[in-house]
Amino acid sequence: MSVLARFVDTITASPTVRLNINDGTTWRLLAPSRMHPPRAKRSRVSTLLVDGAVYPASAYDDRVLELQLRVRADTPDLVAAQVQLLARELDRPGNLLQYQMPGMANPVFFRTHRLGLDAIDIPSGGTVVDLAVSVPAEPFAYGLPQTLSSVTVNNNPAHATNGMFFDISGILGDVETPLVLRINHADTVESWRRQSVFAVRRRGTPSATPFVLQAEGMTQGTNTSVQSNDATMSGSGSNYSRCTFGTATMQTRLTTGSAFHPSSDSVDARGRYRVYLRYRKSVSGDTITTKLLWGDVNAPVTNDTVTLPSGTSRRYVDLGDVQVPVGADAATDLTGAARSAIGNYIAIQAARTGSGNLDMDLLLFVPSDDRLALIDLYQFTGPTYTWVDGVNDTVFATNGAGATSPRVQSIAVGGLPMVSPGVTNRIFVVGDVSPSAASDDITKTMTIVPSYLPRYLFVRPPSS
Amino acid sequence: MSLPIPLSITLRTSRIARRITAQVRDLSYRTVVPGGYASCSIGLDRPLTVQPDEIGYYGRLLIHDTRSGRIAWEGRVEDPGRSAGADGQVWDITAIGPSAHVHDRRVPVIYVDRDTGRWQHSNKYASGSSETGRTDLDDGDEPGLTISAPEGTTTPDGWIGDLLYQPLKGTGQSLARVAGTATNGANSPTTWFNEIVTRQSDPSGSPVTPVSSGWSTSPTALAATRGGSPAITSGHDLAYLRQRRDGSSGTAADGAWVQWTDVVVLGQRMDSSGALITSGYSGVSSVTAEEVIEDLLGRLLPLYDGPGASIEAAPFDIEQLAYPDPASPGDVLDDLMLFHPSFYWAAWEANSSGLYRFEWREWPSTVRYEADVLDGMNSTGSADELYNQVTVRWRDSRGSIRTVVRTGAVPILDAAGLDRDGYINLGDDLGMVMAQAERIGDEFLADHALPRNAGSLKVARPIYDGTTARMVWPWEILPGHLIRVRGIQPRVDALNPTGRDGVGIFRVVAVSFSASDATATLELDSHPPSVARAIADLADRRTR
Numbered sequence A: 001m002s003v004l005a006r007f008v009d010t011i012t013a014s015p016t017v018r019l020n021i022n023d024g025t026t027w028r029l030l031a032p033s034r035m036h037p038p039r040a041k042r043s044r045v046s047t048l049l050v051d052g053a054v055y056p057a058s059a060y061d062d063r064v065l066e067l068q069l070r071v072r073a074d075t076p077d078l079v080a081a082q083v084q085l086l087a088r089e090l091d092r093p094g095n096l097l098q099y100q101m102p103g104m105a106n107p108v109f110f111r112t113h114r115l116g117l118d119a120i121d122i123p124s125g126g127t128v129v130d131l132a133v134s135v136p137a138e139p140f141a142y143g144l145p146q147t148l149s150s151v152t153v154n155n156n157p158a159h160a161t162n163g164m165f166f167d168i169s170g171i172l173g174d175v176e177t178p179l180v181l182r183i184n185h186a187d188t189v190e191s192w193r194r195q196s197v198f199a200v201r202r203r204g205t206p207s208a209t210p211f212v213l214q215a216e217g218m219t220q221g222t223n224t225s226v227q228s229n230d231a232t233m234s235g236s237g238s239n240y241s242r243c244t245f246g247t248a249t250m251q252t253r254l255t256t257g258s259a260f261h262p263s264s265d266s267v268d269a270r271g272r273y274r275v276y277l278r279y280r281k282s283v284s285g286d287t288i289t290t291k292l293l294w295g296d297v298n299a300p301v302t303n304d305t306v307t308l309p310s311g312t313s314r315r316y317v318d319l320g321d322v323q324v325p326v327g328a329d330a331a332t333d334l335t336g337a338a339r340s341a342i343g344n345y346i347a348i349q350a351a352r353t354g355s356g357n358l359d360m361d362l363l364l365f366v367p368s369d370d371r372l373a374l375i376d377l378y379q380f381t382g383p384t385y386t387w388v389d390g391v392n393d394t395v396f397a398t399n400g401a402g403a404t405s406p407r408v409q410s411i412a413v414g415g416l417p418m419v420s421p422g423v424t425n426r427i428f429v430v431g432d433v434s435p436s437a438a439s440d441d442i443t444k445t446m447t448i449v450p451s452y453l454p455r456y457l458f459v460r461p462p463s464s
Numbered sequence B: 001m002s003l004p005i006p007l008s009i010t011l012r013t014s015r016i017a018r019r020i021t022a023q024v025r026d027l028s029y030r031t032v033v034p035g036g037y038a039s040c041s042i043g044l045d046r047p048l049t050v051q052p053d054e055i056g057y058y059g060r061l062l063i064h065d066t067r068s069g070r071i072a073w074e075g076r077v078e079d080p081g082r083s084a085g086a087d088g089q090v091w092d093i094t095a096i097g098p099s100a101h102v103h104d105r106r107v108p109v110i111y112v113d114r115d116t117g118r119w120q121h122s123n124k125y126a127s128g129s130s131e132t133g134r135t136d137l138d139d140g141d142e143p144g145l146t147i148s149a150p151e152g153t154t155t156p157d158g159w160i161g162d163l164l165y166q167p168l169k170g171t172g173q174s175l176a177r178v179a180g181t182a183t184n185g186a187n188s189p190t191t192w193f194n195e196i197v198t199r200q201s202d203p204s205g206s207p208v209t210p211v212s213s214g215w216s217t218s219p220t221a222l223a224a225t226r227g228g229s230p231a232i233t234s235g236h237d238l239a240y241l242r243q244r245r246d247g248s249s250g251t252a253a254d255g256a257w258v259q260w261t262d263v264v265v266l267g268q269r270m271d272s273s274g275a276l277i278t279s280g281y282s283g284v285s286s287v288t289a290e291e292v293i294e295d296l297l298g299r300l301l302p303l304y305d306g307p308g309a310s311i312e313a314a315p316f317d318i319e320q321l322a323y324p325d326p327a328s329p330g331d332v333l334d335d336l337m338l339f340h341p342s343f344y345w346a347a348w349e350a351n352s353s354g355l356y357r358f359e360w361r362e363w364p365s366t367v368r369y370e371a372d373v374l375d376g377m378n379s380t381g382s383a384d385e386l387y388n389q390v391t392v393r394w395r396d397s398r399g400s401i402r403t404v405v406r407t408g409a410v411p412i413l414d415a416a417g418l419d420r421d422g423y424i425n426l427g428d429d430l431g432m433v434m435a436q437a438e439r440i441g442d443e444f445l446a447d448h449a450l451p452r453n454a455g456s457l458k459v460a461r462p463i464y465d466g467t468t469a470r471m472v473w474p475w476e477i478l479p480g481h482l483i484r485v486r487g488i489q490p491r492v493d494a495l496n497p498t499g500r501d502g503v504g505i506f507r508v509v510a511v512s513f514s515a516s517d518a519t520a521t522l523e524l525d526s527h528p529p530s531v532a533r534a535i536a537d538l539a540d541r542r543t544r
Helices: A076-091 B098-103 B167-171 B289-299 B329-339 B411-416 B434-447 B531-540
Strands: A004-008 A017-020 A027-029 A040-045 A054-060 A063-072 A094-100 A108-113 A119-121 A128-142 A151-154 A165-168 A177-184 A195-201 A212-214 A224-227 A240-243 A251-255 A271-281 A287-295 A314-324 A345-353 A358-367 A371-376 A385-389 A394-398 A411-414 A425-430 A445-452 B007-012 B017-019 B024-032 B035-045 B060-065 B071-085 B088-096 B107-113 B119-122 B131-136 B143-148 B160-165 B175-184 B188-199 B208-215 B220-226 B238-245 B257-267 B321-327 B343-350 B356-362 B367-372 B389-395 B401-407 B421-425 B455-459 B463-465 B470-472 B481-486 B505-514 B519-524
Touching (some): A017 A076, A063 A076, A063 A108, A076 A128, A094 A128, A151 A165, A165 A445, A195 A271, A240 A251, A251 A358, A271 A287, A314 A358, A345 A358, A358 A425, A411 B060, A425 A445, B007 B024, B024 B071, B035 B060, B035 B098, B071 B098, B071 B343, B098 B329, B098 B343, B107 B167, B107 B289, B119 B131, B131 B160, B143 B160, B143 B238, B167 B257, B167 B321, B175 B238, B188 B220, B188 B257, B289 B329, B289 B356, B321 B329, B329 B434, B389 B434, B401 B434, B421 B434
Parallel strands (some): B035 B343, B367 B481, B389 B421
Antiparallel strands (some): A004 A017, A004 A094, A040 A054, A063 A128, A094 A108, A108 A128, A119 A128, A151 A445, A165 A425, A177 A385, A177 A445, A195 A371, A195 A425, A224 A240, A240 A358, A251 A345, A271 A314, A271 A358, A287 A345, A371 A411, A385 A394, B024 B035, B024 B505, B035 B088, B107 B257, B107 B321, B119 B160, B131 B143, B160 B238, B188 B208, B188 B238, B343 B356, B367 B463, B389 B401, B455 B519, B505 B519
16 A cells, blocks of 8 residues: 555545545555655743743744655656646645555545645656655644534533533544534624633543632622522522622622631643623612622732623623732642642622612632633624634634635634643633623523534644 | 633634634734733735625734633734745735724814903904903913903993903803903992803804803802803803993093903713713812713713723812813823823723723723743833933913922932933813923822833743732733843842832833733833834824
């Protein structure tokens, strides 16, 4: 079996072959050919003030595929026709080179860039021509697209299954790869424009991420008490807290008391989190301001004061970021082992000008130290699917056949989700953090089909 | 870190919002105080033969931190430059941050005006024999305005002499308060009256007399106030100081005059949401910086989130702040910082309504960032900005040129036995009052008592951020905060700072980040001297 090297049209198991450059008859890929792995570009900063250097950032550069080709045909004209075919393939703005080494079970695909021929060596006779081509290509070789099982994400963090998250494990490839999420569009349609949050935790034990803190489980503060069950609130039994603002000035309404969040120290507590409060006002016109305090109970960090929008809907409000642990973090010991991190004292303060109450359901701690995107979703009916496409770095909609739908553009800010091989990747989904949301509904679901292209530095092992 | 820099770049126009992170040639951006997000440059390969949907004048350029979704920089495209050459067809795009909005308009505006030169003799209602003028009761120390009936002239019933104040007509503002102290040449409580009269200019309205007081040789404080008592009618923008005779005809004696001193006019202000402030002017003859900023936000800075702005109190009563010549909000803010050099303003990211967050705040006295010199530092540490004396030139309300010299202790100069004298020209907008000139001089000296670093610190690794209690990367560092730098002369005082100390604790006045080397360059205390900076300063200098 010889090396499989073909210019093809798609990354599929049976693509249309445009030019086979190692068919063994007309074309041969000669032994000096090299499929160099991508080099890493680094920013290097060094002074004489300290030994060594620091590398603030690095990224893989394009790779160069050095192809040594031989084309053989009965006549020089036929040889010229074959060389022309190659030139046309190389002249494409972008191309796909399928590559599979002998004995390997799976091919990989290189996305190549436009270029010309390096050298043409024509021995006398003209029926055999040797060609040298240095093909620039994207850093990673791609495996066949992987479409994962559909998941149903529940918009209730207390749900027993996929409560505002879903896990992906067994990612193929050598390096991280962007996710493509196909979302049932009907799950995103509302009478207002939803803003959804997609965040990623893919280190340690993602299930140990301190994602939710129920208000009714916190120490109730000034004018605040646990309320009996409300089906629109998350959790069972008495499932939210109400502040009646007997003292309307800025007071502490909820705290973790003498405990922390998370309650147990662990390496998985470590990280930065964007904190959302799920709340409901009873009087729309009330001016209620809130702020989050966190860290050391003796000298907590105070986040910015946030004014809750008007309306009596259940909504999420962004209270800013927290860091676990607070302060300077010696993340590892001398051996390099990760130190556990102790959680934070958490407190919610609130003040009111008006007459109504503030109901507080829960706090979400959305990881914001890896990948987090806020996406304005398209709110009208029409498309079948909404796609969060990390490969093309865009959000768009299609019909059932995959045709891109015309619609008001969805806007994404931040980093679209990426997943890594060899770990469990947890994708957190907060359905709607829009300040104009009519109401957040914990019974809603989002049906998502994730897919991705495995990425390789060289070629693909059979099981990865 | 050794991972790709976690920043994403988006260009957004009315046609499209496109994420272009993987397509840009390079990225560099700059934040400064005062100002906030200042400028950003990217290079983008696009054909020159078509207008890309994502590139357009005043389109938005947004840079987000991909880890948290937070804004790292944003602004509007002002220079979509195009080039074709060895690198191909490249759009070199420069975006300007929301700080540029403060220079979008130039309008006249009056906050508080003591300039007696803006009161003019008016004949609209006045009698032909009336005379007016600017005088001084105490040889330069009590400037005032006089209205008189020349001795011996016949003054019939209803005789009027008027001085008119009309600069508010040009600003679009209404009167908030007119006040002054009237002293007469004779006592005549029932015949002669000192009055404050107001009316609307457009459409022309009838005069209203909120204040009418009988003559007295004792100084009498009089005032009319919008929303107060006596009240100025809503919408009135013309003010008269009037002398009026009520009674049978008579002959003017030697004392048939009134002198008005401490004359002050307040223009009606807006709150930060743009609503007119209709009360609260009673007994007030000054403005504060925060009141002026609220007015700027409500009146002239529609792109900033006025109601959501963070405005710290800067307690000092500004007694003269008037711009009958058009000025930009940036000019006004620059002047406010003359009174308060320990404050700065900045405009940052937009909210969900597209309005930029604005803040006016005092330089903190606590250190935010902790860094080292390991990645590189340079400092001129020049004594060029040290002054222990300053001459402030101003013009009083009579129009006379005045100067006042203020002094302060500067240990470095005092130890060397040197006196260095700075100079400040307040022109017409800020002068008029000795206390104001003294204040500006004292603040100048306080700000020039320690050597400025006037250098830069390079940061290529995470540093500690005491405000967010975590390590931050170079692209997250913000100006407007203090930084303590290790690797410089250690001093115990650096552990208990009250502000910059010129040695180890500095103000971060600007941060420039470049993605090409993933490092941030922090400018400390002041901008490093350069030809470009000197030219920019000359261009910014206003003629007073």
